[in-house]
Amino acid sequence: MTTPISARELGLARCHACELVSQVSAGPAHAACPRCGTIIQSRKAESLARTSAYLIAAYVLYIPANVLPIMRTHTLFGLQNDTIFSGIVYLWNGGSYGLAVIVCLASIVVPLVKLVVLTALVISVRLKALGALTYRTRLYRAVDFIGRWSMLDVYVLALLTSLVQTPAVAEIRPGPAAIAFASVVVLTLLASRSFDVRLLWDAAPAPVGEPARSEQRLASSLYPEGRG
Amino acid sequence: MPDQGAAARISCWRCGAPLGSHHKNRLDRILALVLASAVLWLIGNFAPLVRVNLQGDTVSTTLAGSALALWRSGMEPIAALVLVTAVVLPALYLGTLAYLAAGLLWIEREGRAEGRTRHLPYAGPLLRAAQHAQAWSMLEVFLVGALVAVVRLERVAVVDVRSGLWAIAGLVVAFSTLAGSWHPVGLWARLDRAAKAQ
Numbered sequence: 249m250t251t252p253i254s255a256r257e258l259g260l261a262r263c264h265a266c267e268l269v270s271q272v273s274a275g276p277a278h279a280a281c282p283r284c285g286t287i288i289q290s291r292k293a294e295s296l297a298r299t300s301a302y303l304i305a306a307y308v309l310y311i312p313a314n315v316l317p318i319m320r321t322h323t324l325f326g327l328q329n330d331t332i333f334s335g336i337v338y339l340w341n342g343g344s345y346g347l348a349v350i351v352c353l354a355s356i357v358v359p360l361v362k363l364v365v366l367t368a369l370v371i372s373v374r375l376k377a378l379g380a381l382t383y384r385t386r387l388y389r390a391v392d393f394i395g396r397w398s399m400l401d402v403y404v405l406a407l408l409t410s411l412v413q414t415p416a417v418a419e420i421r422p423g424p425a426a427i428a429f430a431s432v433v434v435l436t437l438l439a440s441r442s443f444d445v446r447l448l449w450d451a452a453p454a455p456v457g458e459p460a461r462s463e464q465r466l467a468s469s470l471y472p473e474g475r476g
Numbered sequence: 477m478p479d480q481g482a483a484a485r486i487s488c489w490r491c492g493a494p495l496g497s498h499h500k501n502r503l504d505r506i507l508a509l510v511l512a513s514a515v516l517w518l519i520g521n522f523a524p525l526v527r528v529n530l531q532g533d534t535v536s537t538t539l540a541g542s543a544l545a546l547w548r549s550g551m552e553p554i555a556a557l558v559l560v561t562a563v564v565l566p567a568l569y570l571g572t573l574a575y576l577a578a579g580l581l582w583i584e585r586e587g588r589a590e591g592r593t594r595h596l597p598y599a600g601p602l603l604r605a606a607q608h609a610q611a612w613s614m615l616e617v618f619l620v621g622a623l624v625a626v627v628r629l630e631r632v633a634v635v636d637v638r639s640g641l642w643a644i645a646g647l648v649v650a651f652s653t654l655a656g657s658w659h660p661v662g663l664w665a666r667l668d669r670a671a672k673a674q
Binding site for chain 2: 266335339350351382386396397400401402411421426
């Protein structure tokens with residue numbers, strides 16, 4: 249069995265748009281993909297700096313997003329302020345346990361998990377950590393995949409604001425946390441998009457002996473008759 | 477890497493993620509799904525989504541109407557976010573895919589008839605636009621958000637789910653089918669073939 253070699257070691261890079269593999273120069277100069285014209289980079293530009301910047305901004309805004317009211321309901325009986333958490337409690341007390349859990353996951357757990365996981369990944373790249381590479385890669389993919397669901401509360405707010413517009417009875421308006429929360433959502437999405445998961449593996453010495461499981465699968469797909 | 481056509485599935489040596497794709501882009505299938513989605517998009521954007529009766533006062537809203545309400549409340553950036561992720565990008569996704577699939581079908585037909593080779597103009601930027609639009613349109617999240625809003629309002633008002641929301645539900649299904657029906661690698665292989673001399 250031959251040892252794996254990375255495209256980067258061969259001076260090759262894959263276009264992230266059309267997936268054509270082509271030769272790139274070693275320097276930081278931008279090369280355009282010969283097929284579709286997209287800028288090709290062996291690694292996403294300034295990945296760690298960008299991800300860190302988005303993360304720091306998201307951490308700062310995460311606090312007002314959760315502490316301040318996201319929704320204000322004006323009724324005849326006065327003003328009611330709802331935070332993200334009190335909205336979840338409202339659903340739970342109404343007996344919609346499933347939805348309460350979904351909203352709690354989407355609005356509170358997912359952004360926080362995303363922030364913590366991406367921070368840990370950035371630190372692990374900075375420290376050139378070698379352990380649990382496959383696990384860390386999977387963690388990144390999972391976080392990248394679920395991130396979009398934090399948008400849930402933004403849509404709920406938009407619909408409630410547009411539907412409860414009867415000043416004589418009740419009127420819903422977005423509160424100051426709305427901007428902070430929407431910013432956290434967008435910033436965490438940008439943070440996970442700008443993180444280059446291959447940076448984790450750049451620290452690893454080649455060849456990597458660890459993932460024998462996928463090695464097995466590769467071998468069987470290369471030699472379907474059972475050779476090798 | 478050897479030719480991936482015969483092998484079942486190749487995974488990344490290091491992390492185990494599936495590598496490459498020998499996905500067949502059935503252009504007629506893509507076009508049919510795009511057409512169906514376009515109809516659903518129109519209904520979902522122009523028909524009311526939800527109607528609420530709050531103590532005799534009836535209010536209904538559309539997709540753009542929900543963004544507009546945020547705009548009027550002084551939350552312009554969030555209104556723009558809702559409008560872009562739930563209205564504009566789904567439309568852009570459908571538009572770019574329609575152009576690419578129809579255009580490719582056309583240049584392949586022309587190529588067979590006249591033996592000439594053709595490039596599809598703007599194929600690169602439009603394919604990239606389709607991929608970004610796919611990644612940032614979040615109709616499925618909007619659908620669950622609508623469900624949450626309906627459940628919250630049901631405790632204080634009479635809530636009716638209208639045709640627009642059903643159209644969005646259909647659009648979510650169509651989009652997930654569409655996502656499995658096209659792959660940029662396969663489209664590029666065919667664009668390359670159409671552009672090269674026979």
